[in-house]
Amino acid sequence: MTKIKTSISTKNLLSFPFNLFKKKGLSVYQFSLILIVSASILSILIVSTAWVMSESNGVQKEISLLKEKNLENKEEKLKEEVLRLISYIEYTKHDTIRYSQEQLKDRVLRYFESIRFGNDGYVFVNTYSGNALLFNGKKLEEPIRMSDLKQPSGLNLFETEMNLVKLPGGGSFQYEFMKMDDPKPYPKISYIMGFDQWEWILGAGDYLDNLDSEIALMEKDLKSNLYRGLLIGIGIFIPLLILLLLFSTYVAKLIQNQFNNFVNIIKNSPLENKDQLPFNQIYIRDLKTIGIDILQAETLVKQFGNIIDQLNTKIYIFSKVNLKFIHANKGAIQKGGYAISELQDKTFLDILPTINRNQFLRQAEPLLQNQSDKILFESIFQRKDKTTVPVEVQLTLSFFDKKEVYVALIYDITERKQANKLIKNQKEQYDSLVQNIPVGVYKFRMKTSEEMSFEYISPRMCEMAGITEKDAYLDYMNVFKTVHPDEFENFINLILATFHNPKLFEWEGRVVIKDKIKWFSVRSNPSIVENGDILWDGVVTDITEHKKAEQLLQESEQRFVTFMNNTSALAWIKDENLNYVFLNKAYENMQNIKLENIKGKDDFIIFGQEIAERLQQNDRFVLETNQLLETDETVVDYKGTIFHALVNKFPIQTESGKKFVGGMAIDMTEHKKAEQLLQESEIHFRQLFENNPQPMWIYDLETLQFKDVNETALKKYGYAKDEFLTMTLKDIRPQEDIASLLKNIESVTDEFQESGVWRHQLKDGKLILVEIFSHNLLFEGKPARLVLVNDVTERKQTEEEILTINKELKTLNEIIMASVSSINLKEMLDTVLDEALQICGLEGGTICLIEPDNTFKLISQRESSEETIIDLTENKIKVGDCLCGSCVQDNCPLILNTKEEVLKYATREVLRGEDIRFHAAFPLISKGIGLGVLCVFTRTDIKPIPRSLKILETLSSQVALFIENILLVQDLENKVKERTLELEKSEKALLNMVDDLNIKQNQLATSNKKLAEINKEMETFSYSVSHDLKAPLRGIDGYSNLLQELYASELNEEAKIFVNNIRSGTQQMNQIIEDLLAYSRLDHSLIKKSFLNINLFINNSINLYKKELDDFKFEVQINIPTILIVADLDGLSIAFRNIFENAIKFTKLVENPKIIIDFEEDKNFWHILVTDNGIGFDMKYYDKVFQIFKRLHRVEEYPGTGIGLAMVEKAMQRMDGRVWATSELGKGATFYLEIPKILNYES
Amino acid sequence: MNHSNLNNPILLIEDNPVDIDLTLRAFKLRKLTNPIIVARDGEEALSLMNTCLEQNNLPIVVLLDLKLPKIHGLEVLKEFKSHLDFKKIPVVILTTSADNLDIQSAYEIGANSYIVKPVNFEKFIEVVEKIELYWTVINNPAL
CATH class of the missing domain: 3.30.450.20 (PAS domain)
Known part of the structure; x- marks a missing residue:
């Protein structure tokens, strides 16, 4: 670049090359050469631009591919997740022995609830019927309708899921859904599979928002790759450009030289028209183009340089020769910590301290050998502050300022390393998981x-x-x-x-x-x-x-069930919620239920609230304290019999932590009853003992000591209680009786014993005669005997008297017999005297008769002394002159009880001279006339009992009578009869006492018999009614029918109507008989209470009328809960059916007929309400509604016998229930059936 | 179906002449082919059965009323069911009584069916038809 700058710095950009070609032409060769050069520059530019474009497209495509791939991975993982869920259910579902289906499902759901995976991923479960069971990562305590769940995406989740469930192997779908902790919708993908057996939709879903950010990261990564590519492009482009510039300079030089040569050639040639050469113009224009391209290239390079400089990626440029830094971009300076100036002294190896020069060269080998245009290796990058970071180094060779340089792009791969590590860990975990399951x-x-x-x-x-x-x-x-x-x-x-x-x-x-x-x-x-x-x-x-385990479990379960079912004890197991899990045969039988019906239900169903609450209180105690409980529980079996049981309740805990409460009960009803009886009898005994009018005591059988004594005994025997209890049995017996007492005690048995008559001695020494009744018992743990004493002293005396009387009567009889048969007075009186002496038990006596001269004449004597005989026969004693004579005058017996009395009162010397210790004289008087005297005496100490003296008195008067008149005999006989009657009366009185005891029994028997008779009568009546009344009816109907059928042609219209009326009359009569029979049967059929599901009962009853209800388009509304009630099934059936029939009958002709059946329950009663919108009745006739044969309508209006509601009333009364009604004429009626909750009736 | 069923007689044991007449008419109305023999009390029934036995023409079914003079229907049934030859013959109790005790005892003694005579004649005819159809056509008697 510097080169270019210098070469074009003069004057202006265009002037320099133009100077070269100033006014000079070019050869064709030179021109074409320049064309080729400019074309190749152009093509390089085009290619590089296209490459950048295509690379950028490729990145976009790759990103979308990546997204797709990631989604597939996610989906695959979710599918695996769902498969795992299914295999978990497959394991678990077999455990049906320990758990019910519901519990199994519960377990599964609880486990699923805990599953998390991926990015906030969780499991959800819905049912085929559209209920959500596990929703948004949480198990729902109550299933929720999926349609009730709000979906942020507006997608019908359930429908979508059901469609996927139908696919084999399930399927996935994408949607937006809230997160567990965030109600905002997030992109999500779920995999769905069905579990047909349970009709479950199983789903595993994961969110995609993280996936998006991952992809964004990758996109960034790829973009940086693109930049890297661009840089490489630039790396290639810059040397090319330099080469091109060099080339173009070279070309320019060549051109210049050539030009100069041309100029020289032209200058030195003798060419005339030099100015005509056209080359100048053309060439200048093309050179201009080259300049512009070069300029553009420069701008482009500058831009690239800027981009590179601004990049976050560390880019270092260092010398190929000595590895010293030449340049570093902004990212490199910021992240490495070295300033540019500091870098100038350092080599590339200084920032990668873990490798030495040789290692580096080895790494760079392919680059140097031109085998590869870039190499990648990982190393450790050291910052200025000596901190290190793992990096990936991307190395390329390039040119910088004409020098060959390395360009190193350094990426921080800490995160990637961590991510890799994480992935590795997860993979390992997954692998081990797969290995271990x-x-x-x-x-x-x-x-x-x-x-x-x-x-x-x-x-x-x-x-x-x-x-x-x-x-x-x-x-x-x-x-x-x-x-x-x-x-x-x-x-x-x-x-x-x-x-x-x-x-x-x-x-x-x-x-x-x-x-x-x-x-x-x-x-x-x-x-x-x-x-x-x-x-x-x-x-x-x-x-x-x-x-x-299953087999073992089955066997043990089998053993358990067999054992349980063969024990007579009741056994059961309830779960934590006190619902039955198991109950044995004995229990089933007692409640007349089946295990399969009661499973999952609680005691409220079986026993009702009151008992169930008591039982559950005990159950809860066991569950809460985890302790065994032994207690008494009282329940009622299905027949209503009370059942006392000794119950053991114990906690059961399974390995899985589930709690149960088990119970075994032994029927203690008999025992309890006996106990109760014992208690009662103890009280009774106590009362009987304390308050008994007869003396009673208990003595120890071994020591004979008194242990307890009642008040009467103390009073009778004259002891204080303390005193008495120190005594023994021997102390109340006369000394001479003790030997036989001991003998008697030896022979006592357990049995109740009547040990005859004994003599007892009172405290005052008096002897009494007693009868002893005794029985063995345990007193204070020792064998003892309970004694009841009956003082028979008086009775014995009476008995003796009676005996005597009997004897006397016999005597009298004999006397009478004698008197009748004898004419000899002396003989007769001898006999009388003998008998008299026998009666009074004395040895001596006399009978003297009064002579007409009023003197005594001795007729008969026994054991009289000679002196007395002489005195009586010879001295002609006047009636008034002797002791005996006075008794005749007084008409009263004279009895001298002692010798002293005899001496005192005896008037005659003779008598006084004798040792008479007792003397009695009885006058013989008839009709007021004294006839003689009868005397008895003794010289011994024997005293005749007063009774016998009385007899003698009687005897005397009898004898007198006989003597007086023959009629006397008859009179005597009469007296005997009277006496006999008296005796009979007393015997009767005794018998009456016994009779009294039987009276009640007899009365009972009589009333039972009467009842049986009434029932029998009733049955006979029913039988007769059905037979005798119905048979003729059948005849009437039969022949009427035959008339209609066979003689229809011979009957005129009126006759036909008659026959018709006959037939409807018989039907009516038949119905009345049927209803009457049913009504009477209610009276004498047994009622029995039973459990009935009231809902089922009502539905079944109504079903009988289905056709009629349909025919008249009835609307029937049944608001009856499904609960068990206790009632007399037959009675309730009759009552409800009659009420319902009535409702139909009086409603079917109104518009939109409707019957509503309601149910109400309060503390004491169940109520069934039948409401209709029929014709109703006027409440002023209410009294007539339930009366038999009372009807409010004419038969032709509303047919009926007038027995139905009476029957309802009777049926309800039988079960202590009631029926009543409310109504308004024309608006319908409501009938109420009231069933008492406690049924006292037994029969 | 056994063809001979149609030729064996049906024995009706009934004392009420109206009921006899109506029953016969009902059978006639239904065009029953089996001959019907009638016994008016238990004694007659037993002697008739003995005659049938001698002629080897035992009834295919016996219709027995319960309220009979001399011997009660249940006694007759008892005699039948303890008889070596008669006990195989189905006995249908056809009576007015719907008494539970009667029904129970009848079945205990061995009645094959218990039918309450309806008062309504159409229904009575229906019953007769059903008795005939079942006991003479559908049922396979013991041989």
Whole structure:
């Protein structure tokens, strides 16, 4: 350039060359030479410009290619991601033993939620039905309709996804979508594949904004390459230009010389017309062109120089000879830290300290040998501050100021190095991931010619299959051969089937690898490639462990279930949300439910709120504390029987961290009942014991010590309680009885015992007769006996009296018999005396009769002393003169109980002289006339019982009577009868007591019998009604029909109407009979409560009327929840159907008939509401609505028997429910069925 | 289909003359080919059956009313079902009673079908037609 400048600096640019050719012509040769030179300059310029242009185009193309390639890579990665998702689901989905389908899905979604990849990439899951499950990288607790999700792109995501799901192997699409942390739309690409089994849309999506910036970086890089190219162009161009200039200078010199030569030649020649030579003009013009081109070239070079100088890339120009710096651009100075002046002393090697001169020359060798026009090598760049940075050096040879120089472009490759490292790391991670997951991958090609081969088989898969890669590629059968012989045929058939129907290939089965049986799962997606071949992308998974575990699990599950189902205890497992996961047979039976129906449901469904809350409280305790809980729970079985159970609840935690609560219950109902009974009986016993009017106590069987005693006993026996409890049984027995007491105790048994009559001694020493009832029991853990004492002292006396009376009566009878048969007075009176003595148990006695002279005459005597006999027979004792005579006068027996009394009152010496210790005299008086006296006495201490004396009194009067009159006999007989009657009465009284006990039972039996009779009557009635009433009806209808059919021609119109009326009458009658029967059946059929799904119940009931509802175009609205209620199914069925039939009947003729069925629930009742918009009724007739046979309409208007609603009322009352209605005439009616929640009825 | 089915008689055991007449008419209206023999009580039914047995012409089906004089229908059924030769003959209870106890006991004793006689004559004819169709045409009797 300097050269040019100097050569054209004089005067003006054009003047210099023109001077050369001043007024001189040129030869043709010179002219053509100049033409060639200018043409070549021109062509060089054109070529370089074109090159720059084309290079710039190439860059653009390369960038777009790069973009495409990157997108493909991204898509490929996303597809891999989705395939991994599917293989994960494939692993997981088999675990159906531990988890329900829902739980499995939940697990999968939770895992997917955690997956991140690429640039903010994440997984999303939607269902085929259009629900989003995993959205924007988050698992949705409640699925959201995809149509509800706002899409920034306005694209119908779901439709697009569904289209891709239908493609074999899925597909990708690009759109704009928000980021997880940024609602702004970003460009995004997602890969979609369907998982048909779960009807899931699986997607992996990643954002493209980073990709764009990557590409921008690359674009920059490429552009700098272009500049580099340009520089190279310049590098080539500058020497060329210099060469050209040199050449053109040389040419110019040549021209000048030639010109001079010409000038000289012309000057020295004798040529005459020198001025006529034309060369001057032409040449000057062409030279001008060259100058302009050179100028342009210079400008161009300058511009390039500027560009180079301004570039950020470090560009150094240094000498080829000594490597010293000649020039450095702005970028080089800024980044290297050296000023230009500082650089002048340094060589290129100073900034690349890691290489020496020889190494550099070796690197530059190809350049020097002209084998290459640029070389690249990496090295370390040292800045002025000694910091280093890895760089790439691009070296070219060029010319600068005529000198050959190196031009070095130095790129900082720190980032690239890092990026490379990063990529390497990621690759390694990926590789290790692929290595570590037990999944083999393959591509299998099925040609249209039915040839097959592995196009790719991953090393992992070969390892799994136990064959070498070589063998696998050589023949696919080497791989197929590993399939277990038993499954081989099936496997091959499956493959052959896919020839004609390429769809997802799924196989799971056994393979034999190195003599070991393993389980593989193969999954492969077909894609049809251009030439019609099918390419299968497959994944092989070793599921042996899984299968083994599955099998083990199955076995253990089987064992578990068998065990559980064979135990009579109830067993169940609930999950964390207290929904049932398992329950055993016993439980199923108790609640009449099936496991499959109750799975996932909770106790509220089975037991209702009250019980369920109690049970769940315990469950929660177990879940929260992780402790075993032993408790009592009370539930109700499906029949409503109360069930007391001893329950063990325990926490179960699976390896995966899932919590369950298990439970086992043993039926303690009987035990509980017994316990309760025991408690009750204890209380009863206590009351019975404490308040018993009979003395009771408990004594220890070993020590005979009293352990407890009741108030009555203490009172009776006269002891204080403390005192009594220190005593033993022996202390209340007279000494002489103790031996037999001990003997008796030895023989006591557990059984209730009535041990007869004993003598007990009271504290005051008095002896009483008692009856003992006793029974063994445990008292304070020791064997003891409970005793009930019955004081029978008085009773015994009475009994004895009765015995005596009986004896006496017998005697009387004998006397009477004797008197009847005997005419001898003496004989008779002897007998009387004997009997009298026998009655009173004394040894002596006399009977004296009063003679007409009012003196005593001894008729009969026993054991009287001689003196007395003589006194009585010989002394003619007057009635008033002796002791006995006074009793006749007083008409009253005289009884002297002791000897002292005898001595005191005896008037006769004779008597006083005797040792009489007891004396009784009884007057023999008849009709007020004294006839004689009967005396008894004894010389012993025996005292006759008062009763016998009374008898003697009687006897005396009887004897008197007999003596007086023969009628006396009859009179006596009457007396006997009276007596007998009295006795019978007392016996009857005793019997009555027993009867009283039975009365209640009898009454019960009677009423039961009555009930049975009523039922029987009812049944007979029903039976008769159906038989006896319906049979004639059938006859009437049958013959009417025959009349209509066979004699239609003989009947006139009126007759036909009659027959018709007969027939409709019989139908009406039949209906009434049917309804009456149903109504009466309600009375005596058992009601039983059962669980029923009210929604199902209503729907089923309504279905019966479907045709009628359709015919009359009814609108039926059912607002019934799906819940279980407890009710009498038969009754509710009758009630609801009648109400509904009524609603139809009274609504079907109005316009737009409508029936609404509602359901209401409060604390105590369920209500079913049936509302219609029919003709309704006037509420003033409300009372008549539910009465039997009451109708508000004429039969011909609205047919009916008038029994329906009465039946409804009865059916509801049976279950303690109610029915009522509200209505407005012409506007419709609402009927309410009220079902009580607690059903007290048993039958 | 067994052709001989059409020739064997149908035994109707029924005491109500109206019902007998209506049943016969119903069969006649339906142009039944099988002859119908009628027994008016259980005793007669049993003796008729014995006669049929002697002539080797047992009925193809027995239609039995429950409310019969002398021997109750269920007793008749019991006798039939415990008889070596009669027990194979299908017995259709054709009665007015829709009493659950009757139905249950009838099936327990071995009735082959239980049909409640409808009051409506058209329906009655329908029932008769169905009995005929089923028991004499469709059903394959034990041989």
